[in-house]
Amino acid sequence: MTTDRIHDRLDDLACDASLESADRWRWRADVLDWLDSLSPVLAGGVADRAQALRTRLERADAALYGRLRAAIRRGLGPGLFGRWQQQRRDPIEGEGYDALDELLAGVLRLADPGAGSRPLEPEMVFYQPTPARHVLDMLARSRLGPRDVLVDLGSGLGHVPMLASICTGARTVGVEWQPSHVQVARHAARALGLHDVEFRAQDARDADLALGTVFFLYTPFVGSVLRTMLEALREEGRRRPIQVCTFGPCTGVIAGEAWLRTDEPTRADRVAVFQVARPSNH
C-alpha cells in the first residue's frame, strides 16, 4: 500500500465515529491488525497518525472490557458472549485464535504464570487455551445449564470454567496439575466475583468426578494417563448420565470408546459432545 493510500484510509477512519461503539469490536480488531502489519514500514507523520488511531481504538476496547467486567460482577454474564458469537460468519472449526479471544483476554485479564510452572510429567500436554468460539460452541451443544456442574480436566489458566460460569450460571470446576496456573485462575475468578467457579490444584487422576455432569478435555494428556481418566469417567457414566466434551487430538481416541456415543461426525478442530451409550454397550 502506498503512503497516499495509507493517508486516505487513515482519513476515512479518523472520520468514523462508530469505530468506538461497543458493537464494533471485531472491526477494531481488524483495523489494529492492519496497523500492526504497517508499523514496520511507517515513519514520520504517517506513523504518528497511525499511532493516534491505535491509541483511540485501544481506549475504546479498554472501556468495553471495563463495562463487561462490571456487568459480570453484577451477574449479568449470561447472553453477553453468546451475542458476540452470533456476529460470526465463519464456521466454528479450526484451531486458530480470533478477535473473540482478544476480547476474552481483555475481560478475564489472566496473568502470565511466568517461570513458576513445573516441568510436565510424561504423557501430560502443555498449556494451550481452547479458542473462545469453541468454548461457546461446547456450551451451546452440551446445553450446559444452571443445574449442571462442568469439570474441565486440565484447566490451565481457567478460562473455560470462567466463561462457562459467566455464560450459563452453571457451577464449574477446573482441575489443573500446575499450581502456578491454578493461582492465576483463582485470582482472575475472584476479581470477577465468580463465586461458583472453583480451581483445584491436583492431578486429574486424583480428582473427585462425582460432582460433574459435563466433563471437558482439550487433550490435556495422552497414552496411559488418558486411558486411566477414561476408565474413571466410564465408571461415572455407569452411575448417571454424563456428557464428555472434547477438543483436539484426544477426540479421535475418545470417539473409539464403545461406552460413549455422539450423533455428529467428529473432527479434531471442533468440539465433540459425547453421551453415555446404552448400558448394553459398556
Ligand SMILES: C[S@@+](CC[C@H](N)C(=O)[O-])C[C@H]1O[C@@H](n2cnc3c(N)ncnc32)[C@H](O)[C@@H]1O
Ligand atoms: C491443552 S491445555 C488445556 C487447557 C484448558 N482446558 C483449555 O481448554 O483451555 C492442557 C492442560 O492440562 C494440564 N494437565 C496435563 N496433565 C494433567 C493432569 N494429569 N492433571 C491435571 N492437569 C493436567 C496442563 O498443565 C495444561 O494446562
